[in-house]
Amino acid sequence: MNRSVDVAIVGAGPAGICAAIETARRGARVLVIDENHTPGGQLFKQIHKFFGSARHRAGVRGIEIGRELVDSAVKAGAEFLTDSAALGVFPGPRLAVNVGNEEAIAVSAKRILLATGATENAVSFPGWTLPGVMGAGAAQTMLNVNRVLPGNRILMIGSGNVGLVVSYQLLQGGAAVLAVIEAAPRVGGYAVHANKIARAGVEILTSHVVTEARGVDRVTSAQVAKVDDRWTPIKGTEREFEVDAICIATGLNAMTELARMAGCRIVHLRELGGYTPWHDRRMCTSLPEIYVAGDAAGVEEASSAMEKGRIAGISILEDLGFIAPCDAQTERDDLWKSLEALRQGPFGNTVRRGYDRLFGDESRCSSCTSAHRGEDFMVGSAPRKAPGYPSDTRLAKGPVAVIECTQEIPCNPCESACARHAITVGDPITSLPRLDEDKCNGCGRCIAYCSGLAIITIDAAYSDTEALMGFPYEFLPCPNKGDEVSLVDRLGKPIARGRVMRVTKPMDGTRVVYAVAPKELIHDIRGIKWQAGGESQ
Amino acid sequence: MAKTVDECQVAIIGGGIIGCFIGYYLSARGMDVVVIEKADLCSGATGANDACLMAQSKKPGPKLDMAVESAHMFETLADELDYDIEYVRKGSMIIQETEEEAQAMREFCTAQKDAGLPVEFLDQRETHRAQPCLSDHIIGSTVCPLDGEVNPFALLVALDRAIRRYGGRIMTNAPVVGFEVAGNRVTEVATDRGNVRADVVVCAAGAYAPLIGNMLRIEIPIRPRRGQILITEPIAPLIGAYVMSAKAIAAKHRAVAVHENNSGKDDPMQFGLGMIISQTVNGNMVLGVTHEFVGYDAGTSIRGLGSIARYTSTIIPALKGVNVIRTLAGLRPFSEVGGPVIGPIGEYANFIVVTGHEGDGVAVAPSTAKGVADKIASGAWG
Amino acid sequence: MRVPDHPILGSAPAAEKVVIEVDGRKIEAIRGEPIAAALMANGILVNRYTAKRREPRGVFCGIGRCTDCMMIVNGIPNTRTCITAVEEGMVIQTQRGKGDVR
């Protein structure tokens, strides 16, 4: 039965739902169409805590944000059509939609918002078609949504945030991630994510590629080799990994099929993932009735997708006369400020450059601050000079937080977590967190709030030979008071033994394990490793 | 004056089935040819058709003769071109759903039989034994074992290679932007990628021929007519002979204005006009085809796709469960003078137009192209 | 390998167990989960063999785009198992080459 609505939104991910909230809330008849059973898009696979500021729901896990957004969209009056794939855009504009694989209908709308998200880039190597070789997104869905582990010994290709975060989540699922293979000379994602898996023993091999996957009915081994600066494998550097799954996380690109079918102008922006529908700052494409938002309008993070969804919603309301142009402009300006905040810092360089090219103000090519991007970040390095790292004198006095956050990433939950205001990030939110070591009493509250799990506490005055160290812990099984654990350095190498003194109740899934450790190693021990039955790995 | 980048005896505008066949037959006779294509080979109607080579749908006369001659030429083409053009001869079957259609087909096919075309009449039982997947409501059919199918993409690859083997050139991504003329002769074809000097210019630009003609102030009586098509996932063999509805022929036979402009209001397939179902060698089902005057809009429409799917599923119910994976639309050169437009037109003796075959282009291409090549090689044209 | 207890997701909610048949073998699955997940949980990773090279294929994109996880489900070939929900009594077969539609 054909439908006719004010706004048809394709894709119930963060962008689509935020646009639905904005438009439905102010009276537009909104239909959100999504081919999956549950709305929420990527959010329902993203069990990690989000970055950004409190306004961006930072520190909250994606899966939680997804539930909240869907609830508020429903409350706002948006109608959801799930298990329904929008298969085509036709003049009108109209969408041809396959509803539940039982009926195909035409949905005509005054405005269509394409929030179809992004899809994973493929990378081909001999054997890449073997079962067990899959996209990192597929592995993440299989584990976080279906609770099925795609393999027990896994190799990850790609060290962008997806590669690092999915590797960590596979560890949480109980798999062993043997290595992250990165063709570029340095890690692509955030240092805090890389550190999380490095201290769990995952080897991060930069300037390496998978040259071949082997196996008969499934992948059973992978050959990895070092590459030169033109990414050509160097003979003689081959290494063999016994694996039963290989995940590919080599970037995402916008899903542009519907935009192209509608006739929207497409531009190629490498910084935003490749082909992207051209759009203006109102998120309107080259066709007045078609809008884009989220990764479908250029690949970024989910937090940015939400803001772009809101901007598109506001612009559509303005088009349809639900709000006055001047109000729309003020709301958009505010949203653009928030979006720009998310794009600050070195990691934002690429995205900012992409949007500068898109909006044609090349001249304003943002100052590409390459500091702190990754040059000085080497996995396993001790950031003693970071503003969150307390002085030796302070360490000697008693419990204090140690914040190993060394990159200007848009994130400030630690600031609001500290009741004593001992941590300041300030404006912009990409500034490094500074610890006021006198105000800080080492209470450890910030440990569980940090989205990157980059904070520990050290009480070097615990005894003359021992210090009490508090580590974030998000694995099962979890050690108990009195258990002996292995203390590992930033690369997961066991360098000492320790005894658990206390384990906190999980705060949104994150516990803090306090263990006593040799005092002389407090600058090296950064995690614990524990195997049920006492003997650590 | 733009730069002349190539020189030849015959410049052929249009990299579709007609242009490439003419290029092949001319170069096979030692003529120096350049094929000029605005995009890629096979990017026009040739690449968007049901690939059926049908004689059975033609009234006795020149068109039927050319279709029969072409059918025989196709038998040896694969070897001649040394390429698998996926030519198969499984015959064609025109099905009848009403007694009126059966009657019209009896008269129509008797005339064809008299003209020498091998056609057989099958009653309801014979029809269903021949193609068990057909719907029970079909009351009979006529079958022509001479009719076959070809893969247009493979065919153009074969012709491309053959032309190059004979020394001919193929200029793709070279839209024609104008001509140089001297007296009553066209001397150069101007394209985005430079000019091509030629003794004879052939316009085989299909539905775009009028746009080429305008550059020489020649009016070519052609209009683009859109045909939408659905392609399904590849499946195991479901049909042998491809299946066409008798409605179009019955309507034509009763001199109902078949070509009325049905792109406006009603359902382009309301009478199942021109419904056709074929299966490629790869196993994909090809479901077609609408006939709409919508100018140069090569898009698909909800109405067109819906009506094709509806009608083809009533003819072969098993199609209901088969997945459509692609849809496309081709702009076919519809002739306003009832038949193909072939020969020198306008004041330029060496400007030869070859178009206007609408949906039959592939079926009659070999004999049409050979005829044109003979006229040009012998100097009769040009 | 299923993950009943997860540090972040907690323990798996009570779910209705169903039995499905894969190439003649009965396996236990959870109603509503994707067929591909049920198979993977039972160690079955090959969903089909390709037409030309007869090579094994399994889940690759996991979101219904790449069509490598196709199997014959209740007689219907080319069914993408990563987005098709499990129902009691489903009959699933490994697909070899192209689907046979009758």
Added chain:
Amino acid sequence: MSDSKESCLVCRCEELTEDEIRQAIREGCTTLTAIKRRTRAGMGLCQGRTCQRLILAILAQETGQDVAELVPDTSRFPVRPIRAELVGDLRDGEDS
């Protein structure tokens, strides 16, 4: 089963190798659509969603162009497979 980089698959659905794609380009295919017509790459069930990017990279490499100058394939209904029976539901007109 180990084949070298050149002959490893690029189009998973239609099982085409990198060699076959490069050969088609050398025979004059200058666009993704031309490569599809000549080799069937992109004609499979996923309609090029997986191989399009890989083939564009090869095309850019072989022709010395930047990927930004290349054109993606024409996007057509349906962007996911759909039973012909359901396509038959599609009609004009609005009911509600």
